[in-house]
Amino acid sequence: MPEPVADDLHKLRHSLAHVLAQAVLNLWPGTQIAIGPPIDYGCYYDFLFAKPISEDDFHAIEKEMRKIIHQGQTFRCDELNTADARKYWKDRKQNFKVELIEDLEKNENVRTVTHYANLGPKGEETFADLCRGGHVENLKEIPADAFKIMTLAGAYWRGDEKREQLTRIYVAAFPSGRELDEYLKMMEEARKRDHRKLGKELDLFTFSEMVGPGLPLWTARGTVIADEIEKLARETEAEGGYLRVRTPHIAKGKLYEQTGHLEHYKAAMFPPMSFANEEGEYYLKPMNCPHHHQIFASRSRSYRDLPMRLAEYGHCYRHEESGVLFGLMRVRSLTMNDAHIYCTEEQFENEFNAVINLYLKYFALFDIKKHVMRLSLHDPKELGKKYVPKQDLWIKTEEMVRRAMKKNGVHFMEVPDEAAFYGPKIDVQIWSAIGREFTLATNQVDFDVPGKVGLKYIDSNGAEKVPLCIHRAPLSTHERLIGFLIEQFAGLFPLWLAPVQVGLLPVAGAHEDSAHDLEKRLRAAGIRTQFFDHTETLGKRIREGEMWKIPYLAVIGDKEVHDKSVTVRNVKTKKQTTVPVDEFIRKTTDDIVERKLEPGIG
């Protein structure tokens, strides 16, 4: 059987939501049904149960759903005027549906709606729902082994915490049992690799209720990772001709009036710090660009200074709603691998593609095998609202980006109405080792703000010109990238990123001195170590080292002391190899310097 295409999958999941509701009503007549849309891995449906249900009921619901599917029910579309539709649901005491129809009448002036009825083997109506359509023809098209009820969650009717709290039933659904299994395996793995769970276990970061939600504090081990990533960025950017700068985390309100941030971006900003006197208002910076623009503007610039690439791991603050905050992935403090490239139109293509190549370099380093670049464009209808109203420049820069990417042979897709307010952008989506998707980084072109804030350079003919500005952050933010890397590597980082690179385990007290000597030599070579003294059994210490996900555990016993060797346990492969101490240090140093993905011993 050919696999359904995306659109068929949507129909399948949508149909399955009807099956779910029907099954629930069969099992618990009188349950109030709310809404049930398809989602990216299946569907859900919201119910108001008379008596709460639990995971123990999943089996019965699934069984009932399979029964319905096996009956080969079909769909019939009924067009009703809203008065009849209201009566239909009122008769069945389904008040949520009545409310939905009343709102359609009131807010959208709707006078007819459609119901989709399921028909049983004898043509009898088994269930109907208020629905716009998009279903399979026959429920038998839904593979009965390719869905699974995943979880229950509470959800307010219409997301309004003052309304009824409903029970949401999530169902995973795929075109085949094999794909469902793959998804379930990925989810199981994702649970194990959950960056919030591992972040706590490996003591990488913490949150404090006193500091505030969405404001991670990096502990010592997590700071090592952030520092290593920053070092990578510095080295790469120095090679790429970037200049590092440092700017404060606040600025006067008038800066953001000038740049347009207060007009277009205020909702994402923290409220101002207001002085009663003429000092006025200060804001936390939501982006680094306005500050970098001030540095560009601090001296007169000529074409000889361009391209000028100002880089900063700038720490920005954005006010995400507390409800959407999620571990390191959605935060309020963002340590950004930021840079702004001021260039001429002629330089744009080279600069833009150099940035794209940076991304590719980093993908290899972090073992990112699947990625997609999305070119986010403006929406002409939103000019003057979400986007600065300069249509010609929008079309021109969008075409510049398109041409640059095509010339560089980069695959990309185009998405309307997702640009930055000042120009088109590239969103980079990546997939982790277990197949989960992340939006990592953006690369934006700004044709508007440089002119607005008065940036200029003198061209080779002595004329004043406004530079273009490329905003780029290929390593995203520390928060999002490290959140991704924890999942990507399941907490067992490549040597160069590992908070502790080598654990030292003397077999017994007699080997402590030798182990300390080795520790000293490793530290002198810049290798991060942790000492596990012999007060615990070797087995227990090895388990502890494994729990901390230290790449190498170095065991030193009689033989090793005698041979000037060390027995190295590779925690990932669980292989043990005895190597001369000198070789161990040399090889480990090399692997770290080269930022190898896998430790070379064992």
Add this chain to the structure above:
Amino acid sequence: MPEPVADDLHKLRHSLAHVLAQAVLNLWPGTQIAIGPPIDYGCYYDFLFAKPISEDDFHAIEKEMRKIIHQGQTFRCDELNTADARKYWKDRKQNFKVELIEDLEKNENVRTVTHYANLGPKGEETFADLCRGGHVENLKEIPADAFKIMTLAGAYWRGDEKREQLTRIYVAAFPSGRELDEYLKMMEEARKRDHRKLGKELDLFTFSEMVGPGLPLWTARGTVIADEIEKLARETEAEGGYLRVRTPHIAKGKLYEQTGHLEHYKAAMFPPMSFANEEGEYYLKPMNCPHHHQIFASRSRSYRDLPMRLAEYGHCYRHEESGVLFGLMRVRSLTMNDAHIYCTEEQFENEFNAVINLYLKYFALFDIKKHVMRLSLHDPKELGKKYVPKQDLWIKTEEMVRRAMKKNGVHFMEVPDEAAFYGPKIDVQIWSAIGREFTLATNQVDFDVPGKVGLKYIDSNGAEKVPLCIHRAPLSTHERLIGFLIEQFAGLFPLWLAPVQVGLLPVAGAHEDSAHDLEKRLRAAGIRTQFFDHTETLGKRIREGEMWKIPYLAVIGDKEVHDKSVTVRNVKTKKQTTVPVDEFIRKTTDDIVERKLEPGIG
């Protein structure tokens, strides 16, 4: 003649203020006189002139002052009841003096005051002032060649901008003409080394009116210096067993309620960012300690974890009044070489002295030859106001610090009423190469806040204890340290700190390739370079390199290309030396790694 000691110097400067006022009244009778205290390099006096004076009048005033001194006037002390004193000044139409006496009567319930009258050669009264005393016996004791009027400034009566604007005349005064000359030379040198002037010329930092006063933006060249200092701190702190952490720049108000900052330190904080809803208020952090305490508190700790040294180049914000902001020396954003050492009482002495030794290490590195440590103590009268009200702990920790410093053989002086609100501190004062004094860094003991915020560890007997906390910042802030270093090195930094280490100057077009080859080799060795292409004359390019204060200018001509050598101009010594390229790279690399004060070539 033996030089007057500090107390005599104070008398001399105080007497000179009387001379200044008498001279002004002799020259411009009817001038209103306000107050005139001694200051650390002389004295000043505030006047309300009928007609404005200018620098052109300095000579006449100095001449009149010398005349008064040469007369050998003496002082007579008159005790008056305040009614008589008021009448005395009212008769002379000196309204400021009348106001001063009225305030003494009203606010301090004073009923008698003293006047100090000057008596001329015939015993006649030449001038009198409302004054508490402390003068030379005879004005002839003031060396007539050891003072100089320095400058005029505007000053509001009683510092109140709603009151009269007065003219303040500043006078430098020393025990001898030689010392005055030294001071004038130092001031002249300080003007040349002014960090604001050099910061602009060398493009190290900038301020933006749009970002706000007191918020420096570090440009690319200045960022190199900050980065090098941070690298130094990282290396030193890694050796010292510190753990680096990273914390956000904001926190909820309740954190600062708990730590006592909102009670004791609010005046120095930026106003809050207030949400209308239950999110409450957020503040910019004025110190890093509360955040570090949260990291300490994020896991249970045992005596085995102590001492725990959490380090961060934390960026704090303090709201200094705009009037006191001064270049990099008084700012609102402070990038602090911060760390907090959590330790037991038994560990305190070792930890404290390790910190003191860090200071001494850094002093040597930056060629700081003169320094003083001041132990700032609490004031018992201010307990419960400026200081947490725990007298026993104040006395105990002050004694702990005293003992630790004595044991380490550190010279220090004690100053009451200058402690932090949570414990005693060491203020470190240093003197720059031209003899100017800077307060660089502090080292504080905190016996209060750790307990307040619930920090604890389990000691070896299983009991819960509260750790002590040492706050330390031996490299001060980037802002203050770099401000100092600019003056210290007059902008010509040691190789390791120099934004550009080697300038490359091909003699002619034919030598550009070789110069570029050398540049590549230098960059590969991690040496920062700048290329001066041959479009300008060699002389002009050398002057440009000198203007940028690049330590080495590397000239490449025919001979150098042929010999694989380079002619190195040492910009400080102005010596030129021709050395083989390999040797140049090796020696320069070594000098940088060893952080040598002087470049080794030339």
